[in-house]
Amino acid sequence: MRVLVAFASAGGSTAGIAEWIAGALLARGHDVVLRPVGEITGVTGHDAFVIGSAVHDQAWLPVAADFLTENRRGLRGKPVWLFSVGSPGALRGPLRGWAALEEVDVLAELLKDVTPVEHRLFTGVVTATTFGKFGALLFRAMGGRFGDFRDWNAIENWSASIAAALAEQKS
Template sequence: MKVLVAYATAAGSTVGVAQRIAEVLRAHGHVVATSSVDQVTDAENYDAYVVGSAVHDQAWLPSGAAFLSRERRKFVDKPVWLFSVGLPGSLHGPLRKWAGLEEPAILAHLREDVTPVEHRLFSGVVRAEMLGKFGALVFRAVGGRFGDFRDWQAIEQWATTIAGALADIETTAR
């Protein structure tokens, strides 16, 4: 199948997740284009979509949300998987409870434009400079950690599941 993996990123960790998903889909025989949501001009030319965004304040970046809204008619009757890249892996202490609330909040906004086959929330990269001096102090004080929390195995497993679903769709269509 011809698949578009599109992403909105703030600091680059979402690009890495999108690229890894695309690599796995290609390894399973799918034709895959990977692009920033701001550069997609031919969304109608794909059989399936995997779209993701970095998450700030429990919401997709404006460019990612705008892409879903703008392209929603092209997603009708085509499978769409969504992924978000946020903070869950970096949260400890009292913030850990907050992590469980992030995914429902994210999906509440996205479902206005698309009904995904599935959504996954992955952890990304959190660096002190991303939060500013005061934000970094507060984040660390309440139990936040800095580092690269992307779980490549979980990302690859999810992409493999998508590849299998796409193969099933192809088989059924024949």
């Protein structure tokens, strides 16, 4: 199957995850196209889609949200997997639970344009520059940690489940 893996990345975390997913699908025999959403002019010619975005202020980046809205007709009836990249894994205690709730808010907004097979929220790379000077101080004061929190095992397992679902649809 021809799969479009599309992404909107702010600092590189989402791009890295999209690259991993594309590589995993390619390794399992799928024809994969990997592109930033801002470089895509349409969705024709693809059988399935994996689309992801960084999350800022509990929403997908505007370029990614606009991509879904503009292409909702072309995506209708096709298998679509969505992933979001935020900061829940960088938080501790009650804040971690609160941040994990962003998946509910993000997904509610995305469901206005597309009905995905599945949506996953991953944690990305969190640096002081992610939040700006004041935001970084507040983040640290609230127990936040900086670092690379991408869970490559979880990303690989999810990629494998997508590949298996695509192979099943193909046969």
